Amino acid sequence: MRWIVCTQNLAKSFGALKVLKEVNLEVYPGETVVILGGSGSGKSVLLQILVGLVPADSGRIWLHGYEVTQFRKEKDWYPVRLKTGFLFQIGGLYDSMTVFENIAFAMRYHLRLPEKEIKKRVQKILDSVQLKGVEEKYPAELSGGMQKRVGLARAIALNPPLILYDEPTTGLDPIMGDSISRLIRHLQRTYNISAIVVTHDLSCAFKVADRIMLLYDGKIMISGPVEEVKKSDNPYFKQFLKAIKE
Numbered sequence: 001m002r003w004i005v006c007t008q009n010l011a012k013s014f015g016a017l018k019v020l021k022e023v024n025l026e027v028y029p030g031e032t033v034v035i036l037g038g039s040g041s042g043k044s045v046l047l048q049i050l051v052g053l054v055p056a057d058s059g060r061i062w063l064h065g066y067e068v069t070q071f072r073k074e075k076d077w078y079p080v081r082l083k084t085g086f087l088f089q090i091g092g093l094y095d096s097m098t099v100f101e102n103i104a105f106a107m108r109y110h111l112r113l114p115e116k117e118i119k120k121r122v123q124k125i126l127d128s129v130q131l132k133g134v135e136e137k138y139p140a141e142l143s144g145g146m147q148k149r150v151g152l153a154r155a156i157a158l159n160p161p162l163i164l165y166d167e168p169t170t171g172l173d174p175i176m177g178d179s180i181s182r183l184i185r186h187l188q189r190t191y192n193i194s195a196i197v198v199t200h201d202l203s204c205a206f207k208v209a210d211r212i213m214l215l216y217d218g219k220i221m222i223s224g225p226v227e228e229v230k231k232s233d234n235p236y237f238k239q240f241l242k243a244i245k246e
């Protein structure tokens with residue numbers, strides 16, 4: 001099966017700090033890959049590189065069949081971004097826009113749909129993330145969990161075949177975190193969406209992942225199905241488990 005995301009020997013440093021040394025990963029259609037890693041291990045940087053927000057120093061990346069590391073112009077990214085939803089770790093919503101406007105924005109910009117159709121679609125999306133009656137509210141008026149749901153609604157507004165989630169449950173209480181994890185799973189099962197979820201929340205990881213990877217020392221140290229990784233006695237994984245329990 002052909003992958004939807006593939007990286008080869010991806011590397012990124014900030015000054016003397018080598019964050020990513022050699023990241024090789026593949027994500028297949030319909031698959032949810034969770035990338036675990038301690039704080040500062042480079043998970044967010046990896047996602048930012050994948051969507052072109054941060055340039056890689058070296059290595060190659062393919063997304064949706066395009067080699068994005070060959071892109072030279074901003075507009076080369078457009079078709080790739082249309083097919084890739086991004087749920088930001090914090091914020092990511094436009095504070096001065098209502099929930100409705102936040103979701104409708106991308107539809108107006110990219111799809112140029114009539115207003116009536118946009119209204120219908122926004123309603124449907126808000127239903128699918130179990131948010132109703134908040135269309136006219138502003139992000140600041142919502143709880144953290146509701147904001148994440150709106151972020152999720154925005155990430156799926158254009159029906160992307162791939163969603164990248166940056167710490168989707170961070171800052172949420174366990175019940176809200178659990179409901180976001182279930183929502184991620186639901187989206188994957190209902191729409192066959194492929195996903196990369198970066199997190200250090202094990203409970204979220206075990207709920208949503210088809211495959212788990214561990215990013216450590218700038219490399220993917222483990223990659224395997226959830227049940228296999230859970231039982232793994234890989235020393236890096238054990239060290240990670242120990243660190244998050246402390």
Ligand SMILES: Nc1ncnc2c1ncn2[C@@H]1O[C@H](COP(=O)(O)OP(=O)(O)OP(=O)(O)O)[C@@H](O)[C@H]1O
Nearest residue numbers: 014017019037038039040041042043044045046200
């Ligand atoms: N723009 C930047 N300039 C300089 N250093 C950066 C930049 N972005 C990230 N870093 C550094 O790269 C390292 C990895 O950061 P990153 O945010 O990817 O970690 P993370 O694994 O997502 O951690 P967390 O789980 O705490 O969010 C950190 O040491 C961070 O300080």
